[in-house]
Amino acid sequence: MRSVVRVSERVEETPSTVTLRFPYGPPAEPGQFVMLWIPGDDELPMSLSFTDGASKGVTVKSMGDTSRRIQAIRPGDAVAIRGPYGRPFPTSPGRTLVVAGGSGSAVLAPAVERVRARGGSVVVALGATQRPELLFRERFERCGATVRVATDDGSEGFHGYVTEVAATILEEGSIDAVWTCGPERMMDKVVRSAAARRVPCFGSVERHMKCALGMCDACAFGPFHVCTDGPVFDGGRLASVPEFGRFHRDPSGRRASF
Amino acid sequence: MASVDVRCAGLELRNPFLLASGIWGETGASLVGAWRAGAGGVITKSIGEGPRAGYPNPTVETYGTWGMLNAMGLPNPGIDEYLAEMAAARDAGAVIVGSVFAGDEAGFARLARRMSSAGVRAIELNLSCPHAEGFGTEVGSEPGQVERIVRAVTAETKLPVIAKITPNAADPAALAAAAERGGAAAVSAINTVRGLAIDVRLKRPVLSHGLGGLSGPAIKPVGLACVWQIYERVRIPIVGVGGIARAEDALEYVMAGARAVEVGTQVAFEGIDVFGRLARELGTLLDELGFARLEDAVGAAHGAPSGPGARAAG
Numbered sequence: 416m417r418s419v420v421r422v423s424e425r426v427e428e429t430p431s432t433v434t435l436r437f438p439y440g441p442p443a444e445p446g447q448f449v450m451l452w453i454p455g456d457d458e459l460p461m462s463l464s465f466t467d468g469a470s471k472g473v474t475v476k477s478m479g480d481t482s483r484r485i486q487a488i489r490p491g492d493a494v495a496i497r498g499p500y501g502r503p504f505p506t507s508p509g510r511t512l513v514v515a516g517g518s519g520s521a522v523l524a525p526a527v528e529r530v531r532a533r534g535g536s537v538v539v540a541l542g543a544t545q546r547p548e549l550l551f552r553e554r555f556e557r558c559g560a561t562v563r564v565a566t567d568d569g570s571e572g573f574h575g576y577v578t579e580v581a582a583t584i585l586e587e588g589s590i591d592a593v594w595t596c597g598p599e600r601m602m603d604k605v606v607r608s609a610a611a612r613r614v615p616c617f618g619s620v621e622r623h624m625k626c627a628l629g630m631c632d633a634c635a636f637g638p639f640h641v642c643t644d645g646p647v648f649d650g651g652r653l654a655s656v657p658e659f660g661r662f663h664r665d666p667s668g669r670r671a672s673f
Numbered sequence: 674m675a676s677v678d679v680r681c682a683g684l685e686l687r688n689p690f691l692l693a694s695g696i697w698g699e700t701g702a703s704l705v706g707a708w709r710a711g712a713g714g715v716i717t718k719s720i721g722e723g724p725r726a727g728y729p730n731p732t733v734e735t736y737g738t739w740g741m742l743n744a745m746g747l748p749n750p751g752i753d754e755y756l757a758e759m760a761a762a763r764d765a766g767a768v769i770v771g772s773v774f775a776g777d778e779a780g781f782a783r784l785a786r787r788m789s790s791a792g793v794r795a796i797e798l799n800l801s802c803p804h805a806e807g808f809g810t811e812v813g814s815e816p817g818q819v820e821r822i823v824r825a826v827t828a829e830t831k832l833p834v835i836a837k838i839t840p841n842a843a844d845p846a847a848l849a850a851a852a853e854r855g856g857a858a859a860v861s862a863i864n865t866v867r868g869l870a871i872d873v874r875l876k877r878p879v880l881s882h883g884l885g886g887l888s889g890p891a892i893k894p895v896g897l898a899c900v901w902q903i904y905e906r907v908r909i910p911i912v913g914v915g916g917i918a919r920a921e922d923a924l925e926y927v928m929a930g931a932r933a934v935e936v937g938t939q940v941a942f943e944g945i946d947v948f949g950r951l952a953r954e955l956g957t958l959l960d961e962l963g964f965a966r967l968e969d970a971v972g973a974a975h976g977a978p979s980g981p982g983a984r985a986a987g
Contacts, residue, residue, distance in 0.1 A: 416735065419874040450730075454875045458730035493875065626733045630941035631745060632699035632718065638706050643944070666726035668699040668718075668750040668758075 417452065417497040422490050428474060429548045432518055433486040434464060436472040439496050443471065444503030445526035446619060446647040450627050452495040453488065457481050460624040460634075462522035462596075462646065463499065464551075466529075471496075474550070476518035500627050501646050504617055508535035509591035512614075513560070514581040514605045516542045516597020520550040522619050522646075523596050531558040538563065538584055542577025542597065546570040578604040590614050593650075599673055603660030606650045616650030620659070623666055635664065675959035676966045677952055679713075681910045681932040682833040682859035684768060684794055686713040688952040689923065689967060693914060693937030694719055694772040694797060694837070695745065697945070701761030708767035711949035715762065716770040716935065717755070719799040720788070721808075722780060724751040729881045734870045736891070738918075738942045742868050744804045744885035747774055752784055756791045763792035770835065774799040776807045778825035789830040796832055798822065800848070801839035801864030803886040809864070814842045816851035823855025833858030835912060838903070840895050841867045846902040853907045861912035861935060862903055863896045889938040890916040897929050904930025904972055918942070920954035927967065928974035 424436040439449070443466040451473060452458035459481060465472030475485045488494065504526040511530055515523050520541065527537050537560040543549045544567045555562050564572025565580045573580050578601055584590065585608055595605040596619040609616035622634040622641040629643035637656030639645065644652075653659050662670045677688045692715040697703035699718045707715045727748030734742040749755065752773075762769055771788035773796060775781040785796050800813025800822065813819055819836065826834050836852035838845050840863040849860040865886025870879040878884075896915025903911055913926030914935040923934045939947050955967070964970050 417872075419872065452731055454877060495872065495875065625727070625730060625745065625748075626743070626941065628733065628735070628941040629944065630696055630938070631732070632697045632703050633748070635700040635703050638702045667724040667748050669724055669754055
């Protein structure tokens with residue numbers, strides 16, 4: 416069932432990302448998503464960037480028309496929410512490497528806060544196109560995670576791919592788990608390097624979604640469905656899905672390359 | 674244990690529970706998944722001649738576990754790309770029924786010919802989607818048109834043709850009789866029942882398309898009534914559809930006259946393992962009721978004494 420709520424807060428996190436906060440009571444785990452409906456417009460799956468308590472939130476990157484219309488929502492506007500749905504990150508304490516690319520930090524931030532609150536240590540490899548686009552850097556640092564930055568243009572930190580920063584951290588050893596979210600080709604590399612070192616890995620996958628109930632097949636992902644088997648999958652499953660890092664499907668079910 | 678395998682429209686099914694069209698079935702891997710979960714057969718998403726994105730979200734509304742309203746809008750990749758998807762499922766040995774939709778008999782005939790080349794064991798005609806302009810119920814509500822479409826398709830394929838009948842018509846049994854005249858090997862009934870949901874806070878319909886189709890346990894009595902009436906009008910086998918969540922629901926359909934059934938919405942409520950569970954539970958139920966074979970129960974409720982004095986006479 417869905418609830419109609421009014422957006423309580425709108426925060427511009429980076430030049431291209433906006434967080435919307437709204438009151439929504441049902442308990443949620445980091446990694447889960449909600450279906451967010453803009454009345455008169457589309458309904459979309461959105462991973463929660465704030466999961467704790469009654470004030471939930473989503474963080475949206477400006478990618479296409481629909482994400483721009485979500486960003487145009489203002490405090491006081493009504494949206495309808497259903498969920499949360501899907502499988503969360505397993506936030507067991509230990510030493511976790513988090514590899515976040517672009518807006519991937521949105522789903523990883525609450526997971527990092529959760530594992531920090533449980534006494535785990537976290538190092539975040541945070542990648543972005545350029546310095547101002549580093550999403551939730553302060554949020555990661557505030558909860559006690561170590562942040563290592565990579566930017567495509569070299570405006571801060573390592574000049575290059577965040578996957579290279581992640582590989583270096585993995586080589587240093589003593590990592591118990593890897594979590595990742597970001598562009599799928601990036602995640603594919605992360606999953607491979609974690610597997611090479613036999614470190615358990617979990618990644619959050621995005622697909623076009625309709626019912627979110629495991630029925631309509633819109634989010635089919637190999638033998639799985641992102642809505643009910645994911646969006647967080649373990650590395651073994653990700654590596655077993657032929658389309659991971661290669662193609663997704665448009666709303667008609669046709670294959671489209673990344 | 675009583676045997677639950679059944680012959681229906683030339684298909685030899687290991688159990689009567691078919692994956693209903695529209696559920697999973699958009700990719701080859703999903704067809705395989707439903708087959709491996711124990712479905713007696715798998716029906717593809719309804720496939721058209723070209724790709725179709727379907728309606729924007731929201732496309733579903735749920736009512737606890739008793740019902741679901743949807744208007745997906747016949748999303749599908751089109752027959753060309755879909756044939757490649759089906760190869761994987763065929764290689765896995767799945768019993769596949771290809772569902773097709775078109776706006777006229779020529780389109781149905783072209784699609785049936787293409788589907789027949791893809792290794793499917795039967796063709797199901799979507800004459801009953803309640804919410805797609807120009808398709809489904811709009812071409813399947815008039816007996817003459819149903820007969821023409823089925824005749825055009827049976828001329829193009831040697832495979833059994835199953836006509837899926839709408840409940841959103843004055844006389845669904847007349848539509849089934851028309852399909853039989855056209856040469857259908859079986860009819861399936863019912864598709865979803867036209868419905869609407871409104872969000873009073875937003876003061877607008879929930880589904881982007883407005884009207885949708887109701888499925889789930891709420892429509893079981895509607896489906897049973899249609900199957901009952903169809904059984905009394907036609908000789909061809911009937912596939913019962915609508916609200917099957919338990920083995921007992923399936924047996925109701927069988928006693929009303931169905932030889933097989935389709936399961937859809939329960940997949941959303943329970944997951945794909947519903948197929949294994951239903952097949953096991955049906956065997957147990959048949960044992961309990963003294964049936965050696967599922968086929969012995971087909972139509973068993975027809976002709977039973979009813980009305981005042983029936984108990985004494987019975």
